[in-house]
Amino acid sequence: MSKKISFYFMGIVVLLFAACSNSSTTQKQQEKSNTTILMPKKDSAKYTVAMVDNKKDPTCGMPVIAGIEDTVHYKKKVIGFCSKECKNDFMKNASKAFASIEWKNKTK
Numbered sequence: 001m002s003k004k005i006s007f008y009f010m011g012i013v014v015l016l017f018a019a020c021s022n023s024s025t026t027q028k029q030q031e032k033s034n035t036t037i038l039m040p041k042k043d044s045a046k047y048t049v050a051m052v053d054n055k056k057d058p059t060c061g062m063p064v065i066a067g068i069e070d071t072v073h074y075k076k077k078v079i080g081f082c083s084k085e086c087k088n089d090f091m092k093n094a095s096k097a098f099a100s101i102e103w104k105n106k107t108k
């Protein structure tokens, strides 16, 4: 009888230990995967918000912080776009669209 109890006890201890080490490993793995998710996003970004003068994509109104896929140099300004289509649309009517661009409130 006592042998059986100690057997169960051992089993519980082993289970607890396994659960503990398991959860700490998954936590570490999650931390690791979080950083790996963030890293390629930074690396793959061809253009950064700091490179452009506009605050929002003038064609679709999306903030440039959401991601810049293409840029255009126009009237000594660098304008960032979320996609090539947005850039193309802008270029079709550039002078008019340029006037409506929201610029960053940055004084150089």
Ligand SMILES: [Zn+2]
Residues within 6 Å of the ligand: 057, 059, 060, 061, 062, 081, 082, 083, 086
């Ligand atoms: Zn866009």
